[in-house]
Amino acid sequence: MDIIISNSDGRPIYEQISSQIKSKIMTGELNAGQMLPSMRLLAKELRISVITTKRAYEELERDGFIITMTGKGSFVAEKNTDLVREEYLKRIESHLNEIIRLSVSCDLSLKDIKDMLTLMYEEENNE
Template identity: 55%
Template sequence: MNILLSNSSDEPIYQQIFKQIKEQILKGELAEGQSLPSIRSLAKELKISVITTKRAYDELEKDGYIVTVAGKGSYVATINKEMLRETKMKMIEEKMTEAIDEAKLTGLTLEDLQEMLKLIYEG
């Protein structure tokens, strides 16, 4: 599992961990049922507090991305395919909203954006 932390980010460290693990799960980089590092070993690897790592895992579990089995560890949860699709659509909508806001600031028209999208989509 690859996690990069930024001390200069305004985002708390536990949230950085949460987002990166969530993203790896959604992208399929972490497979359903795959075991995650223990809270202690991840904390040691990232050179952070166990409490910070626990908070990230707690958030992931609360949102249904991982399950924790007492005495055995944490695993990537079985994700509802429809929920996964909705989550991905929401992420795409957020990115498109950002792009549209930038396009408006630049003075691009809807037609300009549609043409760009068509060219990018068709590769």
């Protein structure tokens, strides 16, 4: 599994792992029922502690993205459309917060932001 750990990313390693796995599940790169690498194997591939991969998997399970069966491994859970939508909404809100922060710092008006968003949205949907 391709997971990239970045030392320059401000997030903890377990969060980087869980975030990338969530993304792969949401985009369909990982499908329901698909087995994930064991915690030990993933830790070995990423050259990190098993404790870190365990924490990432625990977070994914808590959030409903994977299920773990003792002795069998961890598997991608059936997609819960509400859960996936909520995850997308969280990501959008995060990006919007960054947009607001940047626009305030360069004195961009709300109207300017709305105009930019409308234009970009229309371009994306017309392609």
